[in-house]
Amino acid sequence: MNTDIKRHIDAARQVLVGVVPNPTSQIDQITNALIYKFMDDMDQAAMRAGGDASFFVGDLERYAWTRLMDPRMGNQERMNLYGEALLKFSESKQLPELFRDIFKSAILPYRSPEVLGLFLKEVAYFDYSHPEDLGDAYEYLLSIMSSQGDAGQFRTPRHIIDFVVDVVNPSKDDRVLDPACGTGGFLVSSYKHILEKHDGPSEAERRRDGKNPDGTSNSEKSLTPSDRQVLMKNFEGYDIDPGMVRIAQVNMYLHQFRNPRIYQYDTLSMDERWNEKYDVILANPPFMSPKGGVKTHSKFSIQSSRSEVLFVDYIMNHLRPRGRAGIIVPEGIIFQSGSAHRQLRKNLVEDGLYAVVSLPSGVFAPYAGVKTSILFLDNELAKQKQEILFVKVENDGYDLGATKRPISKNDLPGALEILKAYQALSEVEMSDGVVSLAVPRSRIAEIGDYNLSGDRYQVAIDYSNAKYPMVGFDEVVSTITPPVKIPKEHFNPKGNFPIIDQSQNDIAGWTNDESALVKSEKPVVIFGDHTCAVKYSEKSFAQGADGIKILLTDDRLIPKFFYYILKTKPVESEGYQRHFAKLKRYKIPLPPLEIQQQIIAELDGYQSIISGAQQVVESWKPRIEIDPEWEKAKLGDMLDRVGEQVDPQKITGEIYYIGLENIESGSGRIVGEPTTNYEQIKSLKNVFQPGDLLYGKLRPNLNKVWLAHRNGICSTDIVVFRVKQDAIANFYWYLLLSDDFVSDVMTGIKGAQLPRVGYEHLKEIILPLPPLAIQQQIVDRIEAERALVEGNRRLIEIYEEKVKQTIARLWEE
Known part of the structure; x- marks a missing residue:
């Protein structure tokens, strides 16, 4: 989403806030105005192409946006016309039913001509030639309200949507579903993907006599009118949120779907559409479950109250025999130890799953830092493959901060190449440094937890008896000077950019000062000069003014390898005094880069287990539901x-x-x-x-x-x-x-x-x-939970010791 969209949406909200203080009402006003504007944009585009207007004709012609925004019109007249238009839209038989329904509840809840004039000027920035802007704007509004995060719904970045669609590769004959469609991003991307497959040879290919770059023939055939008619009926989406449904319907309409099949439907609780089956299912379903769990029915193959488990189970159950799917899931699905999660992974391994792609943790920033993976299912391919492919995406082409700036590092094209080779039953090779590993299904099933973390199955090189050269700190590490140091009194609780200082907190505060950012093409290690705290950062940040050293490694030393060494064998603190001179006397073991990478993969695997266990330990609290009858x-x-x-x-x-x-x-x-x-x-x-x-x-x-x-x-x-x-x-x-x-x-x-x-x-x-018997029942339940938490605490100790042992072996003769 570009910054101009955010700027104009923020400006529109600022204009409205004095007369429409309720954020939900602000969303309604902005989306209604955007849809109004896009209706006129479609008419203007049709007329420029030699066609006729279809919205603002007959009785509605006087309400066209271009007339509404005539600079000769005064704000009072504009407000009167705008209010009339909203009423007329809901009644006009010449408008498609979709738009009549949208405007049925549309009202102008204020009577300030000046406010409306300023508001419509901000809306005028948006243009139908970029129809995705409508969905982007709506999702940005929801993010401001935090209503997405509360429900575990996070806007899927467009480049991730496109990647999933490219891997799944829907065709013109496929019936496609998104069971948690939001604003329709996956459906629109799939439609565009199919159109691109049938737009004929490109100009460059025509110059090569219709040949692809590799010399093969481009056999693309244009879609026939019959193909297009079928295509319009092949896309369906469900969402529980009527606001999302409305935006998704308009989004599809803007992409030529005159009767979009987007339904307000609770995928997990309702069963009216249970018997529907699809060739392709694409989804980024909600990660959070409501308090008390999801209320569902008995048709699911796994009985659970967790929405992320139920959505994956739903998708598996609704694929046709040769169906394919791409599902974005939280890391709990990958390794959480609950019986429902474990049974789901068992079902996936035994039926349909062929690849797991691990995404970087900042993909959903600024909405959430949640760590995610993508599950790829293909019922036909899975029968031919005895392995599951694990692919690790470390960079997605954008920095992991709130502003999502493009960067040069992008593993997605390499990951796509690897997945395409795997689908073609070809030998999988490393592509552009992207780590991938094919693991036999039998090995995944061995332990019984069916863990889907690829790092767990990395075969580490035996480096226990190797001798590695020890190099001085200054030989492989330099320091970065920040452009500015931010005083503690200027730390903010919120902002676009994180501030890192020498405290034990990963992030000490936030700033909006872009000029203060420390930018590096590669990750850096951060050392607290007084506290000896060690941190690792893959994204831009600002330095707090209290004595950190920003360490940049040269090409012989991988930053994360150096981080693990410093974290596990730290500089011994001598109280609140400077320690950087002591660190500079540090000797660093320097294995070959391949071995460093193997060690990182091993330690990342341990760390993912530690992090998962820490999440359980830190989030658990004993809870007692009070019965009002007690x-x-x-x-x-x-x-x-x-x-x-x-x-x-x-x-x-x-x-x-x-x-x-x-x-x-x-x-x-x-x-x-x-x-x-x-x-x-x-x-x-x-x-x-x-x-x-x-x-x-x-x-x-x-x-x-x-x-x-x-x-x-x-x-x-x-x-x-x-x-x-x-x-x-x-x-x-x-x-x-x-x-x-x-x-x-x-x-x-x-x-x-x-x-x-x-x-x-x-x-x-x-x-x-409560009665003693009930007290005891509650205690028994909580004690059982506590035992599981203590088991996770013990797991942390075990794997922290494994990390120490792995690093310690680097110093062994």
Whole structure:
């Protein structure tokens, strides 16, 4: 999407905001005006080609956009004409039914001629000769509202749509579906793809007597009128959002589909169209599931409440015997361990899947940083192939920042070449450095989780006994000086460009100052001079003014390989002082580039497992759905406050001491080493015993709650509760960790220097008191979830150790 579209949409919104403050209403006003403008553009194009107008004729002629925008017309007259036009459009029998339906609910909700005049000037920028602008504008408006991200819907960049379509290669006889069509991008791209296949030899080919560049004959045949008639009936799209359906219908109409088959239809919950089958299905379905999961029916082959699982299952079930599909999926589909995800991958491996293309994580920026892959299915090809092809796209031709600037690195053409060779049953070779790997289906099935991450199956070169030259830092690394350093007070919470400093945060803030960007043709490694923090960046960023070094490697050292070395064998910190001089004394092992690449692939595989497990660990919270029928009581009636204290200075020996720093927020795990000596503790402390609940009463530690399993003492900033007989301690542990309880506590916070909650407020908070049997059921469920989370935590430890071992082998003789 070009920046002019964003600029004119933003300007239109700014004009409207004073008279149409509701963002949803702003979307309606802008899209209605765009459709109005495009109707007139189509008439003008038809007349320039020697034809007749079809929209603004007869009674509607006076409402044509070109007349509406006549500079001799005053704004009051223009507003009157515009308001009349909206009403006439909804009633006029000469307009196609599609446009009558669109304008049925169209109104002008304000009466400011000046505002309308300014608004229509911004809309006048858009032109029917670029019909995709309508979909781009609509999706940009949704992104501003964040309604796409909330539903897990993210605008699919056009170059990714075109890549998927080129791989799947729909033909003029194929019946094509997008079951989550949004604004119709996949359908329009497929239509254009088919037209290009039948537009005859190009000018260059005609000069070569109709020959292709490789000397073969160009056998393209133009579409007959009968072909075009069938083609118009072969494209269908579903979407649950009526706004999306409306834009998709107009988008298709602008591409010559006079009766577009775009339906408002809940693909996952409705079954009226279940028996429909298609030759080609293309989709970027929503990634997020509604609260409580998707409500669906029993016709799916996998019973799940996850929308991403159900959409892939739906597509598999609706392909004809020789059907093909291209599906963009989140990384959870690739490796998540849930039973539904695992069963889906098993079904894919055994039936239809022939290739997985991994996309870079910034493809959907600025809407989301979600990591995605593309699944390619071909029921016929999969029967002939005993392997699944994995292709890794590291660069898609654009930087991974919010502005999506074109860059020279683009793996998509090479990836397409590899996939085409695989489809033709030819030997797959590396193309333009794109990493690909064909893995036997039997190997993928071996472990039983059917993991679809290509890095997992890379066969690493045995470098454990190799000797690699050790080179000095200055031999292979140089530094980049930033154009400007941004002071911390100028860090913004939002913006177009990330700011990187030497903190442990990947992104410290945001800026809109393009002149501050550090730009590099290759990725860079970032070193915190004072903190020794190490970061890796593949996109442009601004430097925070607090002492980072931007490191650029030469052609003998791959940046990511250098990053893994520094991250795994870091410079030892000597406190808050400069460490770059110490880093410059660093000796770096320098294997051949091929081996560096193999090591990166191995470590990326480990890191993807670590990242997936970290996502589970960091996002899990114990949750209790409160039944309004349960009895309720005050906290003070269910939990006794324990007031026993001890003076550590009067006792000797070791003691189990819990401070707020020892309780992990949100999970209630113990971190650090709580065992200490009494003489190290200087003041009175609270006493606790097994089964007591320890609750942190200082903000921001209100979600620090621990259920004691042994005797000990704790900080007086921690309240000790003892559960009464008619309650289960674990149940109230999880309840006190909940966001709802924290919200109740926040209403009683007092104190400016050290905000805290007092017992007098805590004891009055109303808590649910379900029967003991239900308390136990809830505890059992949460404990089962916690066990899975702990398994993921252990997985992180195992694979972090594998990373260390892999790097350590580089130093072995």
